[in-house]
Amino acid sequence: MKKARKVLYTLILILCCINLSLAQEKISDLLRSNTIQLKEVESYMKSNNIAPLSCEEDHEHGSDVGNLRKGQAFGPSLKPIHAIYVFNVYFHILNDNNGYREVPITEDDILEAVSILNKSFNSFNIFFKYKGFGSINNTWRSVVYLGGNRTFNQLVEYTKGINKYRSDSFNIFIASSIRRSQYDQTRIAGVANKPGINSVIDDEYLLTSTLPHEIGHNFNLFHTHHNWNKNNCELVRYNDFVEDTPPSVAYSAEDLSGGCSSELNEVRNKCGIEIRRVPSSNFMSSNVMPCRSLDNALFTEGQGKRMKLSIQQEISPLYMSIQNSVESLYEPYQGNYDKVVIDESDESENHNGNFKFQKGFDYEFVDCDDINEVEESFTKDETPNIHPPYTAIKILQISKDKAFKCHIPVENEExxxxxxxxxxxxxxxxxxxxxxxxxxxxxxxxxxxxxxxxxxxxxxxxxxxxxxxxxxxxx
Structure with a gap:
């Protein structure tokens, strides 16, 4: 009887995996045919009740009792850090040998990804500066495996060997597929070094909550269910080493009662601790739609402090080389101030210099002398494409009281x-x-x-x- 039940459970598991695989393949087909766009993937999965793929983290620090003191050092009870950190971010698009990829990635997609990062992390004074993207045309490297050959870390070393790795930036690799191994073709949404400055993401998940999740790993965050069922009860109590994320468990949408209320059917771990609620909308929780989506996902204050303390204290040399200045956020990623010439005889006022600024911030272009006089404004979902002459820039996420980079154009030659x-x-x-x-x-x-x-x-x-x-x- 027990054997028959085990066989039945195995068959159910196989069927679930097949259904999930088929659902994922359908999304791939829709992207290939341009039926949906990358930015629509998350909403499509939510409306069609498709369970997203999980992610993996590549730990450089273990999780045994010997690391408890290291983990405790990041608790939210420590003094908050108010410094502003700006990090460069660069994207690598993995293609076939001939430069082809089934799911096309454009610069607009990548800029949208940078915008997602800023909207997710800016409340903790962590900002991202777009530094561009490049292609790696190698069919062998376009698929990444967790084990065996063609692993993520091997991809990073390969990129360094061909001088495409960026030591001054976060390196985000966009793969056509991530698998457990050549023998286990289970798909993975993303992988990140923890802590680290490298991550790889399945192209379908580039514009979903998986991207901030992976960068959260880079900043030394664990899954909210990290230690939930260890034999060592001391580890279980520390869970993800953040005090304001309650003990959690990996779960599916069916385990929740009342939508995304976080109410969970009672689960007990090996230490007898009851788990009745989970942080279902946390960026570092199980990848369950619609609870953890860009519409409602968040990091807690404790997670924000852990990230900033990781940046500042334990592994600061890791991040020092990829930091940029606050002033860099006020620079356009496209445009040339030298080409802006004011000609009083030209009434068209077409002097915008081809400017484009990163979306993801709330901008105000204000009078250089009176910064309370706003001439143009853009929300974080818009891309500013001008810098009006004689105006300075406010980024409200940085300061509502200060404006920078007054644009004084070259006057028309007399x-x-x-x-x-x-x-x-x-x-x-x-x-x-x-x-x-x-x-x-x-x-x-x-x-x-x-x-x-x-x-x-x-x-x-x-x-x-x-x-x-x-x-x-x-x-």
């Missing part, structure tokens, strides 16, 4: 005119008068325009006085 009296090769009573125009910064152009022979040049100096000089221009 056009001058000189009177030139040309006598030809012999000075006599015969002469010709010319009015020659030129731009003030292009003196050489003026001398190219004067005729051959003796030329008396009349012009005004800075004080407005008339001055004149004679020059001879040869053939």
């Amino acid at each position: 056009e001058r005119e000189r009177t030139v009296i040309n006598f030809g090769t012999i000075i006599s009573n015969n002469y010709t008068v010319y009015k020659i125009k030129y731009e003030s910064s292009k003196e050489k152009e003026f001398y190219k325009k004067i005729p051959v022979g003796y030329n008396l040049i009349k012009s005004k100096n800075k004080e407005g006085q008339m001055v004149q000089k004679m020059i001879y221009k040869s053939q």
Whole structure:
């Protein structure tokens, strides 16, 4: 009887895995055919009740009792850290040998991913600066495995070997697929070094709550259910080493009662601790829709402090090389201030210099002298594509009282005119008068325009006085 029941459970598990696999393949087909876009994946999964894939973390620190003191050091009872941290982020798109990939990734998709990171982490004064993206065209490396060959860490080393790794940035790799091994083709949503600056994400999950989840691992966060059922009860009590995330368990949507209320059918772990509630909307919880989605997912204050303390104390050298300045957030990722020229005769006011700024922030473009006078504003879901002349920038997530980078454009070159009296090769009573125009910064152009022979040049100096000089221009 027990054997028959075991076989039945095994069959049910296999069928569940097959159904999940088929659902995932359907999403892939929809993306390949452009029926849905990457940013619509999460809502599609929610509306069709598709369970997302799980993720894995690559621990550099173990979780035995010897590490408890290290874990305790990040508790929320410690003094909050108010410093602002800005980190560069760079994306690697993994393609086939010929540069092809079934799910296309555009720069707009990547900028949307950076926006997701900023909206998820900015409340803790952790910001991300977009530093670009590149392609790695290698079919062998486009699929990542957790074990055996073609592992994530091997991919990182390969990227360093071909000089595409960015030591100045978070490196986020976008894979066509992540599997447990060549022999176990179970799919994984993402993998991250913990702590670390490298992560890889299945392309379908680039614009879902999986992305902040993986970066949370990079910043030394555990799953909320990390130690829930260890034999060592001391570890169980510490769980994920954050005091304001309650003891949790890996769960499915069916385990919750009342939607995303976090109410759980009672579960007991090996230490007899009852678990009746779970942080179902936490970024670091089980990947269950719709409870953990970009619409409602969050990090707790304790998780925010753990991340910042990790940055500042234990592993700061890991992050120092990838930090950027706060001022860098006020710089556009596209555009050229030198090309913005104000011409009073041009009434079109088309002087925006091709600017584009990162979305994910609330911007105000304010008068340089009166920063309370707002000329243009953009929400965090919009991409600012201008920097109006004589305005400075406020990023409200950083400061509502200070504005930076006043845009003073180059004024249109003043056009001058000189009177030139040309006598030809012999000075006599015969002469010709010319009015020659030129731009003030292009003196050489003026001398190219004067005729051959003796030329008396009349012009005004800075004080407005008339001055004149004679020059001879040869053939």
